[in-house]
Amino acid sequence: MDKFGGLWGWVPFWSVLLLSSGLGVMPQAQGWSKEGHIMTCQIAQALLEPEAAEAVHNLLPHYVNGNLSALCVWPDQIRHWYRYRWTSPLHFIDTLDDACTFEYSRDCHDSHGLKNMCVAGAIQNFTSQLLHYREGTGDRRYNMTEALLFLSHFMGDIHQPLHVGFTTDEGGNTIELRWFRHKSNLHHVWDREIIQTALADYYDKDIDLLLQDIEGNYTDGIWSDDVSSWKQCNDLSSCINRWAAESINIACKWGYKGVEAGETLADDYFNSRMPYVMKRIAQGGVRLAMILNQIFGDPEEGFSAAT
Numbered sequence: 433m434d435k436f437g438g439l440w441g442w443v444p445f446w447s448v449l450l451l452s453s454g455l456g457v458m459p460q461a462q463g464w465s466k467e468g469h470i471m472t473c474q475i476a477q478a479l480l481e482p483e484a485a486e487a488v489h490n491l492l493p494h495y496v497n498g499n500l501s502a503l504c505v506w507p508d509q510i511r512h513w514y515r516y517r518w519t520s521p522l523h524f525i526d527t528l529d530d531a532c533t534f535e536y537s538r539d540c541h542d543s544h545g546l547k548n549m550c551v552a553g554a555i556q557n558f559t560s561q562l563l564h565y566r567e568g569t570g571d572r573r574y575n576m577t578e579a580l581l582f583l584s585h586f587m588g589d590i591h592q593p594l595h596v597g598f599t600t601d602e603g604g605n606t607i608e609l610r611w612f613r614h615k616s617n618l619h620h621v622w623d624r625e626i627i628q629t630a631l632a633d634y635y636d637k638d639i640d641l642l643l644q645d646i647e648g649n650y651t652d653g654i655w656s657d658d659v660s661s662w663k664q665c666n667d668l669s670s671c672i673n674r675w676a677a678e679s680i681n682i683a684c685k686w687g688y689k690g691v692e693a694g695e696t697l698a699d700d701y702f703n704s705r706m707p708y709v710m711k712r713i714a715q716g717g718v719r720l721a722m723i724l725n726q727i728f729g730d731p732e733e734g735f736s737a738a739t
């Protein structure tokens with residue numbers, strides 16, 4: 433499985449060094465696979481304006497050498513730790529079965545009904561926290577490093593279509609099936625199988641080659657005319673709701689549609705869905721950069737701090 437070097441190569445080193453600091457790493461994958469999150473964050477970091485680039489650099493622990501994507505999977509690794517159990521519902525949204533819509537007041541809650549505890553609420557929450565960054569170190573209620581890592585991670589998750597899925601099947605997790613020759617489930621297909629198969633079939637298992645292809649497609653390729661509309665955002669909460677609605681829409685039309693538990697998904701499914709997965713990774717990265725540029729850029733132009 434984890435044959436792509438990158439993050440896993442660092443695990444033993446990190447675990448030893450960092451468990452005590454709270455940023456330790458445990459091998460566990462939920463949400464976009466680690467590749468999905470790494471690409472989302474690399475795309476975003478490359479699009480930061482100088483003020484945001486500097487703030488991000490200052491917030492990251494120095495051992496990552498300013499590389500945001502090195503810590504973008506951290507929220508998946510700590511979500512089952514006692515201290516961070518409250519973050520577990522923040523990775524996804526369970527929408528009303530078969531409605532194929534997202535309504536914040538109806539859908540954004542945890543399994544006990546606690547409001548705002550979903551990925552849409554979390555993006556708003558950690559953006560609001562980061563807006564206090566410029567107030568200086570004295571009066572900070574929140575850990576700004578953690579807020580940055582959570583925001584960066586959850587911007588990936590909200591763009592993974594099956595993270596805004598149906599409640600009863602847990603976003604496709606209970607729909608067991610086969611991916612080519614091995615066992616999987618529908619959620620997992622969208623989290624990582626499609627990315628892994630793309631890497632293996634087209635990119636020589638090299639995530640940097642895939643990333644270059646994605647970047648080429650939004651700078652000067654199939655998506656370059658769309659990028660300005662992707663990052664269009666005047667009111668953050670309505671943008672977040674729109675991104676979640678895009679996800680459940682893709683989940684219905686391309687994720688769930690025609691799929692039955694127990695079947696085998698292979699070439700047809702892979703070829704027709706891969707473009708959506710790649711586009712969602714690109715959109716997540718472009719929009720994360722937009723948010724960070726607004727948070728850390730000119731206060732007259734960006735989102736304003738609510739509290």
Ligand SMILES: *[C@@H]1O[C@H](CO)[C@@H](O)[C@H](O)[C@H]1NC(C)=O
Pocket residue numbers: 453454455575576577578
């Ligand atoms: C912020 O959180 C990180 C990760 O959990 C931790 O390593 C760091 O010490 C915290 N910083 C402060 C100022 O508490």
Ligand SMILES: *[C@@H]1O[C@H](CO)[C@@H](O)[C@H](O)[C@H]1NC(C)=O
Pocket residue numbers: 438439470499501502
């Ligand atoms: C940043 O970290 C990611 C994930 O570990 C890695 O794939 C990438 O090569 C790193 N980039 C640099 C410039 O070191």
Ligand SMILES: *[C@@H]1O[C@H](CO)[C@@H](O)[C@H](O)[C@H]1NC(C)=O
Pocket residue numbers: 518522548549550553554555557558574
């Ligand atoms: C917002 O973050 C705080 C901790 O920083 C947490 O206690 C709260 O549950 C979070 N809420 C949401 C909706 O993310």
Ligand SMILES: *[C@@H]1O[C@H](CO)[C@@H](O)[C@H](O)[C@H]1NC(C)=O
Pocket residue numbers: 642645646649653654707710711
């Ligand atoms: C980039 O665009 C080309 C078509 O110009 C397409 O064949 C390729 O799959 C796209 N790559 C990604 C990663 O989306």
Ligand SMILES: [Zn+2]
Pocket residue numbers: 462463464507508523585589
């Ligand atoms: Zn996640």
